[in-house]
Each structure stands twice: as structure tokens, then as C-alpha cells.
Amino acid sequence: MASPPLVSTYLQYRENINMVASCLCRTALDLGYSPDKLTNPLPSPESTPSQPQASKRLKGKARKEAKAKGKKVEEAPTIIKYIVANKDLISLAQYINSYESLHHIPDTFAIALNKCIAVQTSYCFEAGQDAKFNLLYITMLEKIRTILKPRMSTKAAYACDEPIDPKTLKDLLDILNLYEPPENDIEPLKDETIVFEAEPQEKVSDLLMVYYMLFYDMKKIQAELHGIWNEFRKNRFDIGVVAVTTNTAIEVARSIINGVLPALGDYDISDLATRLHIAFCRSNNYTFQEAVDPMATKHEAYEHANYTFLNAYRLLVTALSEQDTKRLPLYKPGKYGVYRPKNARKKLSNSRKFLEDKYLVNEMWNELAIASIIENYPVQDEMMRGVKEAIKNNEIPYYLVFATQVFLDINHYLRHHAPLIGLHVFGQLNKIANTVRSQLEFGTKHKSPAWPASSDHRLREHMRNAQWVVDDPVYRYKLKAYTKAGIQPPKKGIVKGHMVRLSPVLSGLLFYHFRFEMHEIGIHVINAWQTINTCWHLYLALKTELLITREWKDIEVCRSVLTEANFYVGDKPKNMQEYFDQFCLQKGVNPQTFLKTKHRVNKPDLSSGVHLIGDKNKILTAHTIFGNRYFRYKSGATSVVNWTKENVDEILCHSTTRYYTTQYVNPVEPTQKPRRDATKKLKKGELVHPDEFIESIGYALQAETSEFVFPWIIMHQITWDLLEKLTKKCRPVLLELFGEKYFEHEGDLPWVVGYALLAALPKEKGGLGDERLFMISGAVIDVFLRGAGDSVVRLGEMHLGLKINFAEAGSIAEQEKAVYGEDEEGLTGVEGQEEGGERSGLRDDEEGEEDDGGVSIRE
Numbered sequence: 001m002a003s004p005p006l007v008s009t010y011l012q013y014r015e016n017i018n019m020v021a022s023c024l025c026r027t028a029l030d031l032g033y034s035p036d037k038l039t040n041p042l043p044s045p046e047s048t049p050s051q052p053q054a055s056k057r058l059k060g061k062a063r064k065e066a067k068a069k070g071k072k073v074e075e076a077p078t079i080i081k082y083i084v085a086n087k088d089l090i091s092l093a094q095y096i097n098s099y100e101s102l103h104h105i106p107d108t109f110a111i112a113l114n115k116c117i118a119v120q121t122s123y124c125f126e127a128g129q130d131a132k133f134n135l136l137y138i139t140m141l142e143k144i145r146t147i148l149k150p151r152m153s154t155k156a157a158y159a160c161d162e163p164i165d166p167k168t169l170k171d172l173l174d175i176l177n178l179y180e181p182p183e184n185d186i187e188p189l190k191d192e193t194i195v196f197e198a199e200p201q202e203k204v205s206d207l208l209m210v211y212y213m214l215f216y217d218m219k220k221i222q223a224e225l226h227g228i229w230n231e232f233r234k235n236r237f238d239i240g241v242v243a244v245t246t247n248t249a250i251e252v253a254r255s256i257i258n259g260v261l262p263a264l265g266d267y268d269i270s271d272l273a274t275r276l277h278i279a280f281c282r283s284n285n286y287t288f289q290e291a292v293d294p295m296a297t298k299h300e301a302y303e304h305a306n307y308t309f310l311n312a313y314r315l316l317v318t319a320l321s322e323q324d325t326k327r328l329p330l331y332k333p334g335k336y337g338v339y340r341p342k343n344a345r346k347k348l349s350n351s352r353k354f355l356e357d358k359y360l361v362n363e364m365w366n367e368l369a370i371a372s373i374i375e376n377y378p379v380q381d382e383m384m385r386g387v388k389e390a391i392k393n394n395e396i397p398y399y400l401v402f403a404t405q406v407f408l409d410i411n412h413y414l415r416h417h418a419p420l421i422g423l424h425v426f427g428q429l430n431k432i433a434n435t436v437r438s439q440l441e442f443g444t445k446h447k448s449p450a451w452p453a454s455s456d457h458r459l460r461e462h463m464r465n466a467q468w469v470v471d472d473p474v475y476r477y478k479l480k481a482y483t484k485a486g487i488q489p490p491k492k493g494i495v496k497g498h499m500v501r502l503s504p505v506l507s508g509l510l511f512y513h514f515r516f517e518m519h520e521i522g523i524h525v526i527n528a529w530q531t532i533n534t535c536w537h538l539y540l541a542l543k544t545e546l547l548i549t550r551e552w553k554d555i556e557v558c559r560s561v562l563t564e565a566n567f568y569v570g571d572k573p574k575n576m577q578e579y580f581d582q583f584c585l586q587k588g589v590n591p592q593t594f595l596k597t598k599h600r601v602n603k604p605d606l607s608s609g610v611h612l613i614g615d616k617n618k619i620l621t622a623h624t625i626f627g628n629r630y631f632r633y634k635s636g637a638t639s640v641v642n643w644t645k646e647n648v649d650e651i652l653c654h655s656t657t658r659y660y661t662t663q664y665v666n667p668v669e670p671t672q673k674p675r676r677d678a679t680k681k682l683k684k685g686e687l688v689h690p691d692e693f694i695e696s697i698g699y700a701l702q703a704e705t706s707e708f709v710f711p712w713i714i715m716h717q718i719t720w721d722l723l724e725k726l727t728k729k730c731r732p733v734l735l736e737l738f739g740e741k742y743f744e745h746e747g748d749l750p751w752v753v754g755y756a757l758l759a760a761l762p763k764e765k766g767g768l769g770d771e772r773l774f775m776i777s778g779a780v781i782d783v784f785l786r787g788a789g790d791s792v793v794r795l796g797e798m799h800l801g802l803k804i805n806f807a808e809a810g811s812i813a814e815q816e817k818a819v820y821g822e823d824e825e826g827l828t829g830v831e832g833q834e835e836g837g838e839r840s841g842l843r844d845d846e847e848g849e850e851d852d853g854g855v856s857i858r859e
Helices: 010-030 058-069 087-100 107-151 154-161 204-235 239-264 269-283 288-292 294-298 302-307 310-321 348-370 383-394 398-445 453-470 472-487 500-502 504-529 534-544 553-562 577-585 590-598 645-657 690-703 704-711 712-738 750-759 770-785 792-800 812-821
Strands: 080-084 194-198
Touching: 010 080, 010 107, 010 204, 010 239, 010 690, 058 398, 080 087, 107 154, 107 294, 194 770, 204 239, 204 269, 204 398, 239 269, 239 310, 239 690, 269 288, 269 302, 269 310, 269 500, 269 504, 288 294, 288 398, 294 348, 302 348, 310 348, 310 383, 310 398, 310 504, 310 712, 348 383, 348 398, 348 472, 348 500, 348 704, 348 792, 348 812, 383 398, 383 504, 398 453, 398 500, 398 504, 398 712, 500 504, 504 712, 534 553, 534 577, 534 750, 534 770, 534 792, 553 690, 553 704, 553 712, 553 792, 577 590, 577 750, 590 750, 645 690, 712 750, 712 770, 712 792
Parallel strands: 080 194
Antiparallel strands: none
């Protein structure tokens, strides 16, 4: 997860403050500062017992080599950690400044010091009077800076003169426009046995600032996700892309939280969240009593509680308290009120907004609680993972709070469009199943040695799994529970797809999962039947020789998406000899071998192997990184993306194109300049801000959408039909030139093109010098291109990702009818109403039906 390339504000702050303390203490001691003046006694390596180490006695070959060299094995030095007390820092700075022979201090020290001051200043601005102890700490750091300013370089001193305005601080990790020295100007630290660190935060006010840095990181990620979903609303991003990006962002937030928790010790992070909420309220003219009143978060202080994630946390605590491990969370309709998302949220009162949140969180909790116990559910988002962990440990993990807040944000933003996404996804899964079904029917009519029965089995499994998800296993589980308990299910109590309609992220992950497998199946199909690359070689030869004038857009897009390296080696062929040679190499055959067998009735030996598309030249890069996490995920596993430097480099480089892939030809030009050069990779030790990285994931995935979603199976079937027509037209000439056994089984169909190129090759080159097959091929292709040359492209652009025109999407009932048929019920607890209607959710004094209809299930 958050490996070295990804950095949190807190960890960067600790690195900076440790650098300040280490530089002051080490420099002062080197200049003669007496260790006796330090608050904490400075230990010596000799006085510190070393850790017991394993025997250094070498054995075998290593022992012989050591004896031959006559060298002793050196023991690793013991590293001692020394904490520099805060009260010593000013004295150390004064001593350093008094040492006349010291000309300057490193620029890295000034940079680290300025960033620490800026972070503390930003926190004090937000926390107001609750940060009085931090103001003292800032005063100390500023005094150190004033003392050492004469020893700083000109540029570093100028940076210190820049005023810090908390209102303009945009990023706590890059807070000032400071002079960053070149890498070769940074003085490496001496290899010492003592590591100096700043005094850790132990006071509540210090811990509150630690939480504030964590909170700030999450707010930055939250803001980036809002931009990603805004791009989705504009049909610039695909639902699968935004879902993967959103869930990955929450995973990154979880890793940041896990990195901060050790600094908090045993202190409850929820208490810090409450304290920060109180601080924000008091800085906005609320009294302390108003800030701590739980009812205020539902009414007057709702916006502040929503901003600080406090409402999400309290709703989760309530949901967990109602959870019974021996009872499924099945309730009467209306327990949590009626949700009317068509009402404009900005017109609602705070209390109604809170009741909407209560409905969404409780309904989603109940759905996820059931989904988490269903085996083999194909995907798991962070919210499902968090609910499962909370039920198991009877405690709310803090990353679940952030995941829930993101879930609420998305529903707040999409409103009544959110359920449509789940229904559209189910509609797409039905189309995927139909495409797979058509390929299975194709396989019953056509046989090839390269397509074994196991391949058909994979297709059937994919189709069954897609249909299983559309039928909704959570819905089936509920029905089974009611039946087992001998209770009649409520007529409008449960419906299919309730969970995915509530969660656009889960909908998108399901879509991404099945589309990922569809991509792999499609590449497997075109490699097995060899139709697309065969037609490309024929089309290129005919077009170059001017036997056809129309453009075959479908095959041109295939070449562009797959790249030319997957079709031929080296430069593009330009004459008949090169057409023939490249075709043979693509099929794994030596051209000279084929030439020698032209008069025989059998075909050349194919044992050398066919050149497979995507085997050596990758089709996808960014999407491949997420394959194990979202496609090969197994129920019960804890798969995460390992963000190594190489993976981060791939994402950052592929995200610089900034293309909004909404069509295959002439994609929309980027509206933003890339943040970094695509040719430049991360330097050793270079860090990436989480919010920048999240944005890069979205753009990197979207840049590969055309490759990811291209309908390869449909293209294969069209090119197969074309080759069948071509073979039928060429049959008389093929029989005349090559005999009856030129075609032994249907898998040989692509070799018709090879025979046409062989026949057209001049006799002096080893061919037959007969262009009849080549001319017939040109006529067949020309007729084909009059009506079907761009049908796959048009189909692909219609379903390039999941593009939803919300204005023309129709009602939920219409979408349900399209997915499920005539008899499906509507979304439980959700009523449609015109935008800006008067009623929304419950009345201000209505808390919902408390008489639960929970079904008692004894496990």
C-alpha cells in the first residue's frame, strides 16, 4: 500500500522535525557543546549493551574464502536513538550561532524548519483557541529560525522572510515555494551510531495536531475524488475507472491512517475526531456547549459534523450497536424512513440532511453485513471490508469512517442518478453475458484445435457468474432466511440490486471485474482463431497495392489499440515479398519453409508456434496493476495493490496524456497540462503526494479505456465471416493451385490469406506469380467495406466504458424493466419526486419506525 513513494503529511512532518532536531544537536556537539547541558543524558555506544546477535562463525565455502583472505567478520554497530528535548533546541541554536568559524547551515535544514512552522501555523489557524500550546511551539521554532538566519544561504534566508498566511496554505507537504537545492548539493549525514530525533508528541494538544495532519490528508483525497466524480458526470470518465480510483483512494487513506496510529498510542482516534470537530465549531462562533451537544450535529452544526466526518462515525457506531451476530439485519420497510433523492439537497434543512444520511448508512450497512458472509462474491470494496472487520472486532476501524463519508458524498452529489448506475451496470452485465453466449454458439458451429473444450468452460463460467450477480445473491440470501424462519417476506420489503443501487462504487467495481475478464477472454479468442491479425495483413497489402480505396476503420482501430508491434516485426511491409514474410512470421512459420511446400498438398509445420498478441508487447499497463485486486480477487482474501516505485512510475507516466477517451478516433484533447514529464520517472527517494497520485490513477486508467473495452469477440466474429466469404470466392483457384487438402479443418481458414500472398509472389522470389487470389480478395474486401467497415467502432463507442446520459436515462422503474422484466419491484424506501419538492426524507420530528422486523436466524 503506502510504500516509500507515497507519503503522508504526518510522516513527512516527523521527518522534517527530526531533521531540525538532529541537525541542531549533532552540529552543536560537533562544535564542542557540552553533553552535560542536555536535558536527557547522552549515552555512549560503549555504555549501551548491544543486542544479542547470531553467531558470526562462517561455514563451508564462505569460511574457506574468509580464511584465505585473512579477514575477520566485522560486527554491525549498535544504533542508539536519542531524543532531543524541546527545551534544549533554542540553547543549541544559540550555541551554533555563536560559533564564528561556522559559515552556513545546510539549506535542507532551513527548508525543513520552514515546513514545520507552516504545518503548525495551519493547524493553529483551524483550531483557534484550542491550539494555545501549539502557539508556544511555533514561537520556539520561529525563534530558532531568527537566531540561525544569519547562517543561512541567501535563498534560504529569503524564503524565511516570506510571510505565512494560513488562508493561502494549499498543501502541508509543499507549503512554501522554497529553494530546493540540487541533489548533489545536499550534504549526506555522517554514519553515526547515534540517531537524534525530536521529542515525540504526547500531550493531547500535540496528538490533536497529529490527527489534524491525518484529517488534512483525507480531506485532500476527498476533494480529489469529488473532481473524479465530476469528470464522470461529464461523461469524461468511465464508471469502472472512477470506482477503481475511488476504492484505491480509500485504500491509500487506510494506509495513511495505519501509519499515524502508532503515534497516537492508546489514545482513541474517535475522541480526537470529536475534539477537532469541537475546535472547528468554536472557531466558527459556536459555544462549547453547542459544539459538544450530540443533537447539534443533527441540526445547527450538521455541516461541521459532516465536514469532520463526525456524523459518519456516529451513524456507524449506531449501526454496529444494533448488529446482532445471531440475527440477519432484516427489517420492516420504512424503519429508516423514506429516501427522496430527487429533492434538491441544498434546499433541505440540516435535520433532513442528517436523516438522509441515516437512511443511506443504515441501509448500506445491512446490505454489506449480508454480502460479507456470502462466499465467492466477486468484489470487495473498502466499505464492505470495513463493515466485515467492524462486526468481527465489535469496533469501528477509522478507515471505514472515511469510506462511509465518501459513500455519502457520492450519493449527495449524484442524488437520484446514483441508483441508475447500478441498473445500468446490470444491463451491461446482461450484454456481456449475451456476447459470451454468442461466442459459445459460434464454437458449436466452428471447431479449431487451438480452441479446446476448457476455453468454452471458461466462457460458460463467466456467463454464469455475471448472471449470478444480476440475480443478486444478497437478495436470494434474504429470501432464504425468511423461508428458513417460516416468515412471509414483505411484498415491498426486499428487491434485487438494492446494494449496488445504493453504492455506485460497488456497481463500478462489479462492472470492472467482469469487463476485465471479458478483455482477457477477447484476447484469448483472437489469439486462438487468428482472424484479426490475418485480416490486417491482407488489408494492409491490398491498401498498399491500391486494390481497395475505402478505409477499414475497425481494423485500423485494432492495429492502433494493439500497436503495430503485435502484428509485425520491424518496419511496416511495403511490397509483396515483405507482405508474405511478415504474414509467415506472425503465424510462427519460416517463410522459406512455406515456399518449399507450395506444391505439396499439406501445409507447412506449425509447431514453431504462432506469434500471440499481447505475449511480448503488453496491451495494457495501468489496468494490469489492478488485475489481482479487482479481477482475480478471491472471497475472504485481503488483496491489495503493492505500490512499489515501479508501479507508481507506471501510473504517473501513463497519466500525463490527460486524454478523455470518449471515442476511438481523434480523442478529446487534454484540458490540463500534465504535472510531470512522461519520460521522467521518480528519482531515488522522491515522494508523491497521495492526492496527486489518486488523480493520476484516474487519468492513467482512462487513457487505456479504448484498449480495455474494445469488443474483441464481436470483431473476431465479423472477421471470421469475412474470411469464410473470401474462402468461398477463392475456392476454385485454391483447388487449382494447391489441391484439395489446402483446407483440412476450420482452424485453417486464416491460411487462405497466406496462400493468396504466396500465389501473388513473383516466380523469381519463389512464388507462383499468379495474382488471381489477390485480386479476388480485393474485390471481396471492397464489397465488405461498403457497409460494415466501421460497425465495431460504432458499437464500441456506444459502450466505451459505461457512459450514462442521465438526461435520457429514464426513470428507475423503466431501467428495472429493462434489466429484470415486467414483474420487478421498485427500490425499497426510495420515492421519486420532482426536483425541489417540498418533502424530503422524514419530518424533522420523525425518527423512523423503531419496531424492527428482524428475522431471528440461529447460526
